[in-house]
Amino acid sequence: MSLFADTETRVLVQGITGKEGAFWSTHMITMGTRVAAGVTPGKEGQNLEGVRVYHSVRNALKEHEADASMIFVPPRFVKDAVFEALDGGIRKIVTVAEGIPLHDALEIRSAARSCGAQVIGGNTSGVISPGKAMMGMFPYWIKRVYTPGTVGIMTRSGSLTNEITAMVVSAGFGVSTLIGVGGDTVPGTRFAEMLPSFEADPETEAVVIIGELGGTMEEEVAEAIQDGIFTKPVAAFIGGRTAPEGKRMGHAGAIITGGKGSVQGKVKALEAAGVMTADRPSRMKDCLREMLGGTP
Amino acid sequence: MKLFEYQAKQVFSEAKIPVPRGITAGPGEVTKAVGNIGLPCVLKAQVLQGGRGKAGLISVVRTEEEAVSEASRICSVPGVNLLLVEEFLSIQEELFVSVTCSPVTAELVILASRYGGIDIETLAEESPEKLIREPVDIFRGLQGFQARHIAYAMGLEGQAAKQTAGIIQRLFSLYREFDAELAEINPLCITESGEVTAGDAKLVIDDSCLDRHPQFTMRPEHFDDPTEYEAALEGIPYLKFDGDISLMCAGAGLTTAVFDLVHYQGGTVANYLEFGGPNYRKAMKAMELCLRNPSKVILVVTFGTIARADVMAQGIVDAVRELKPDRPVITCIRGTHEEEAVEILSQAGLEPLFDTEEAVRRAVAAAAGEVHV
Known part of the structure; x- marks a missing residue:
């Protein structure tokens, strides 16, 4: 049983008839994800690959059971869609859109925290357990990246995920579950909040963190390890070591301000907690071999 | 997107936060603006960088000649195309108030201090007890009692406390209304006559929401x-x-x-x-x-x-x-x-x-x- 989404997880897709929604929902089904129903207001009665579409989450849940919701709606509609899923009692939600307003992201995170829900995203590719299920958009057919295995991955960046995960696989390992927490300033779920799930997951032996400059998520991981919340081996790659202060490098959350959020500070905190850090993608191979022993 | 001071002050003024009387002026319009505002007055370069005072980009002028020469000096600095000409305030005290958010707790946070006008990061580090931090539930919003608590915790009394609490509430409202990442007044001035006025104004709008606020457009100066x-x-x-x-x-x-x-x-x-x-x-x-x-x-x-x-x-x-x-x-x-x-x-x-x-x-x-x- 993979954490977050497994072959048994019944997934609702909100925004299933949109261009990206339909394309990636089809891939989710092809890969083996159990898509229970779709939701697009005004499109009830349509279907995608045999999956029925409903006007609303409430209508869909009258006919189907769902354990999780995948949200493919544009950024301005994400808050409404998340609240609709929460209203339907769904407590595992993935939202991929980039450009969710900051105040909406705060409301989403606040609402999720108060009802114990996990909202992953936005500004992410989503969640995948290779060979089992995915909620999001991953080129799972590229085997030198998405090979099943025992390394859990958490990431703030989609493009860098492919780069680093390819190193994990080329070192002879594979991926148990990959969680893209996303590149926004206020992600629904933070790195450290996923650690208890990885700790409890029998399929995960070690965790790789793909972080970057800005924010405090990497420092929180170091703290969780120091506090004994997470005891499995951890390796990290953090991008932006040579980034100048005050320049935003792409992601909304990736900026050093007032001397805070530097990669040096993150690396120091992680190494003090016993995390191995790779200063370039290829070194991730050495970290994993050293941590997990000698596969070729 | 960070707004220029004059833009932020206009927003603040419309939200009924007192700001000094002021007019924007290009290099050739300073004499007219100074005539309108009166002497002495303050010339402030409208640039987005911080630390304008130390960089010599803010100047108090007492005569028309001084105004003209200072204006031409400031406008000769690369990147300075516009000045804000403001009435001169006799300042008794400088406070600090700010609205921002915490990505960890998903709360909004009011930061305030009796000791404004200085490097607030240094203050937070060296004398954290002088910085008041009030978290605000995003759904419930800032309540009156919280704003009053902040003002009293700053050590203010009487009219100054009342006016500051009101300003904090209005600053919070505009933070929400303008989809802001940051709304800040540093210094928030108490004048010799006891009025509380925004000496400076900082407003950063979420880039994802710029279309909701079409009056502010991205400019080369950004x-x-x-x-x-x-x-x-x-x-x-x-x-x-x-x-x-x-x-x-x-x-x-x-x-x-x-x-x-x-x-x-x-x-x-x-x-x-x-x-x-x-x-x-x-x-x-x-x-x-x-x-x-x-x-x-x-x-x-x-x-x-x-x-x-x-x-x-x-x-x-x-x-x-x-x-x-x-x-x-x-x-x-x-x-x-x-x-x-x-x-x-x-x-x-x-x-x-x-x-x-x-x-x-x-x-x-x-x-x-x-x-x-």
């Missing part, structure tokens, strides 16, 4: 370089540096990692450019922006999902044909449909590399004038 402005109008993240290698990559994380690798390898970056996500069909524009730089090499590194490798490879090939770059283009394009990308690049005579670090080594060598065999 960027360090004209090409950065041009790229921003296209929605392409672009930063200009002084080095040799133009990065033309996809994905914020990967571009940042390549930026690091170039430096590790002893190279230098001419520009950071990211044309992934919604921009992956904009190879032509991206290469045009790179060529605007006197760089020596263009380095393309991608590993995309939605940003399809074949589409980007074709875009690069078309851009090379059309723009005929006068410098080498190194390509490492992977991800969805990468097999087709290899084909497209090879047919156009571009070598399809597969390893990021190898591509970076090639770029650094090419920038150093070494021809790779």
